[in-house]
Amino acid sequence: MAITTQKLTGLKQEGRPIAVLTAWDFLIAQALDHAGVDVILVGDSLAMVALGYDTTLPLTLDEMIHHAKAVKRGVKNALVVVDLPFGCYQESRQQAIQSAVRVLKETGAQAVKMEGGHPAMVDTIAHLVHSGIPVMAHVGLTPQSVHQFGGFRQQGKSPEAAERILNEAIALEQAGAFSIVLEHIPSDLALQISQKLTIPTIGIGAGSQCDGQVLVTADLLGLSSWQPPFAKVYANLHDSIVQATQAYCTEVREHRFP
Numbered sequence: 001m002a003i004t005t006q007k008l009t010g011l012k013q014e015g016r017p018i019a020v021l022t023a024w025d026f027l028i029a030q031a032l033d034h035a036g037v038d039v040i041l042v043g044d045s046l047a048m049v050a051l052g053y054d055t056t057l058p059l060t061l062d063e064m065i066h067h068a069k070a071v072k073r074g075v076k077n078a079l080v081v082v083d084l085p086f087g088c089y090q091e092s093r094q095q096a097i098q099s100a101v102r103v104l105k106e107t108g109a110q111a112v113k114m115e116g117g118h119p120a121m122v123d124t125i126a127h128l129v130h131s132g133i134p135v136m137a138h139v140g141l142t143p144q145s146v147h148q149f150g151g152f153r154q155q156g157k158s159p160e161a162a163e164r165i166l167n168e169a170i171a172l173e174q175a176g177a178f179s180i181v182l183e184h185i186p187s188d189l190a191l192q193i194s195q196k197l198t199i200p201t202i203g204i205g206a207g208s209q210c211d212g213q214v215l216v217t218a219d220l221l222g223l224s225s226w227q228p229p230f231a232k233v234y235a236n237l238h239d240s241i242v243q244a245t246q247a248y249c250t251e252v253r254e255h256r257f258p
Ligand code: KIV
Pocket: 022, 041, 042, 043, 044, 045, 046, 083, 181, 183, 204, 214, 215, 216
């Protein structure tokens, strides 16, 4: 059954947690969709896990669209959400709408995700929503601001910072975001935001009380060489790939394959 933004709101009302994972290519997306994940996020973390950069900042809109098209071709049921990369939506509402329109037109994805909750971003998101573009918001540790944070650090630890993030989340809901990612914030703050908002909260490193959870799939599959402390590794595909490759090399070199 195809998932829509409206169905996600219904899942929050029913109290059924929402499962979200990232994807960066056709085969991964197809497998996640076959497994029944609700939302597939073409996250800009693909800059790190698929392209080998240290941060998400170098990713371009063209690169994102290239990957998102491949992901969308692999998905039948999940809602596909695409991150707008750093530098292609912060300058003006017009820049944001142009980037989001390109993503929706060229990839077939149903929604975009944008980081930040300061008033200018809230205004931009309201403009996109009024133009018919579904937006997933993202507050807390927003990786595109890694240099401003001085690293991938937990956010919202002081009472003032927690209040700011709570107010940002409320403003983003009022701007029309259909859902919001809460990344690497204290679990009591995530619970407070989840109780306050009617739109679903999707947590990553934000405790178990959000309306859904998201992981970077390379972490879940044990493909990445480093995982953040809040990730859970469900398989060790890096080692499986190394072992299969070693077996293949040995058989070729010993004339055992083909
Ligand atoms: O880019 C990404 O993968 C993300 C998730 C971690 C939420 O934004």
